[in-house]
Amino acid sequence: MTESAASRALAPVTLRQVAAHAGVHPATVSRALNPETQQMVSADTLQRVLAAAQELNYRTNTIARSLRTQRSLTVGVVIPDITNPLFPRMLRGIDDALERVQYASLIAYTDGRDERLLDRFEVLRQRGVDGLIVATARHADRALDSLEASGVPVVQINRRSQNRAIPSVTVDDRRGAQIAVEHLVELGHRRIAHVGGPQSHSTGRARAAGFRAAMRRAGLEVPPGSVQSGRAVTIEEGARVCGTVLAEHPDVTAVVAGNDLMALGCYDALRAADLRCPADVSVVGFNDMTFADRFDPPLTTIHFDHYEMGHAAAEVLVRRLRSASPVPAAVRLELDTQLVLRASTAPPR
């Protein structure tokens, strides 16, 4: 072993070397190793090539292949912030789906700063991503439109813009919020508030709409100020908005939060107002994020399958990447939700 081999990475085996070893042309090796073209080569040489490749421990150089084929088998995943416990499972679902078809993912973070999207997109594009999964959609998302216009296939996940041409995998937010309200109504609550997320997000909108619809259906009033929305889906905003709502409507006995993080903020606001949950005020979250069952009190929330959401989105994207047809019918998947009963809700006093 030479010194350089010991200290530096030993050069990987190339197609050419396998070809020499098997006594054939590199192109033949390429064909033999690619399932798509394998039937072009005779059984005899196929064996020889396979044996040679095995013996030399050949691995195809993805970079060279990508350059030649103009496809990187890589997709970009744009999320606001991996710290939000919603995303790890989603990412895992994405990667598992991608792994099955030899794709990989490159993650980019926007930190909720939407202007970062186009910036991060540029570097993803430079790295040759074949498509994009975007979890940062806003209702009127010009950036998303321009992505789509640039010709890179996009799939939206969790949230979606009003541009119906862009496929999306979301949950039935409207229905989820309805279920939350129905649960509270069933417990006997009548003065219910909504501490919602930003109305620039499809989730914030749909959940607020669902809340209103369910209240109406239950014959309950929604006085002004009992439905408010935060500027972000964070604990802090949940606390702030919940505080305002409580100030304006001290008589509410239950609140439907925009998501679990905001529900935690509600916990804080209630504590600050010397109210107990669920004894004085019930709280319902949305998402059933990791550890929702461990909070104090354990959070009653609207559950959906984060992993499945990621998995489905990745599958939609891959299908889109592989289909020759330029414009497949835009898919808009909506995952089911279900109520998870824990200890943050109880009958009103």
Place this chain on the structure above:
Amino acid sequence: MTESAASRALAPVTLRQVAAHAGVHPATVSRALNPETQQMVSADTLQRVLAAAQELNYRTNTIARSLRTQRSLTVGVVIPDITNPLFPRMLRGIDDALERVQYASLIAYTDGRDERLLDRFEVLRQRGVDGLIVATARHADRALDSLEASGVPVVQINRRSQNRAIPSVTVDDRRGAQIAVEHLVELGHRRIAHVGGPQSHSTGRARAAGFRAAMRRAGLEVPPGSVQSGRAVTIEEGARVCGTVLAEHPDVTAVVAGNDLMALGCYDALRAADLRCPADVSVVGFNDMTFADRFDPPLTTIHFDHYEMGHAAAEVLVRRLRSASPVPAAVRLELDTQLVLRASTAPPR
């Protein structure tokens, strides 16, 4: 706009096109755009090239560059499971450090199944990663040794193997466990147990060692069976091991858990034994993972900076990748720990 342009990604601008536009040779454009070689080209043509690149909105094709330079500016990150709330912040620290130097990361999951490491490594290698950050090290890790032997620079994070030649960024686990014990002793506890992680992990070992050392220093006994270790760092294993410990030593008034997940398991075991935390038994965790402050009770735990750990590991790796010297002195960074006082610890009855 032609139909194909509308339906497919419009072909990105190439170096050649910029060259034509600026009236120079492609090589000159390459030199002008690369900071390393920029001083080779005259101020005059530099301006022309820059203008042309700007005008055409040129982006360098990373794949082509990688093929030519044999460096992908990509590193692999191998973690057991992104669902463990320890990792998101760590990943973020890694990516932020990488982003500053134009690197990107590719994530791989082992799910604690160590045999997956080499398998996933193969695909990372195929994708041309320049180096690896590995969070799955075991005490005697043959796989890790073989990675290092294959010539791909590796940095260990969070855990480390006994192979001192491989750089690592970990926490001072020993000291952390000591601090935990000291805190409990100060509260007045004397019968303290340790519900530890696997002894095949450096973290499990060092924390157990720190526990023993601190007990000895405090003049306290460590009867057999009061220090046990689980097969994995999970809630379930925490519950199981804590159950056994409690059965053998019903008189313990405090337990130091191997990490926060195991601490949650301890909560479960205590509840199952009709014991209250901290009234009957105090619990200290390790890691201060997300939401540790939200548990019931809020978890007293040993804190360290997950983000910083990722950041530091990425910097070590990048430095290693950029240095020409084949074997830089192996760095073994150890981050500081500190006690975060919450509500899971209290004086013994």
Place this chain on the structure above:
DNA sequence: CGCCTACCTGCGAACGTTTGCAAGCCGGCC
């Protein structure tokens, strides 16, 4: 026995960069 076809393989260019080498040009110095 000859021709056509089908099957297999080789050839070489191309994907978009980077980089060693050489050439051209200009200025300065003897």
Place this chain on the structure above:
DNA sequence: GGCCGGCTTGCAAACGTTCGCAGGTAGGCG
């Protein structure tokens, strides 16, 4: 005025694949 050296640029080969094209061989059929 000639030569030398430095600065700037162009040339062309490479990085490791894939793929259109063509050629060669063998087999079948008339």
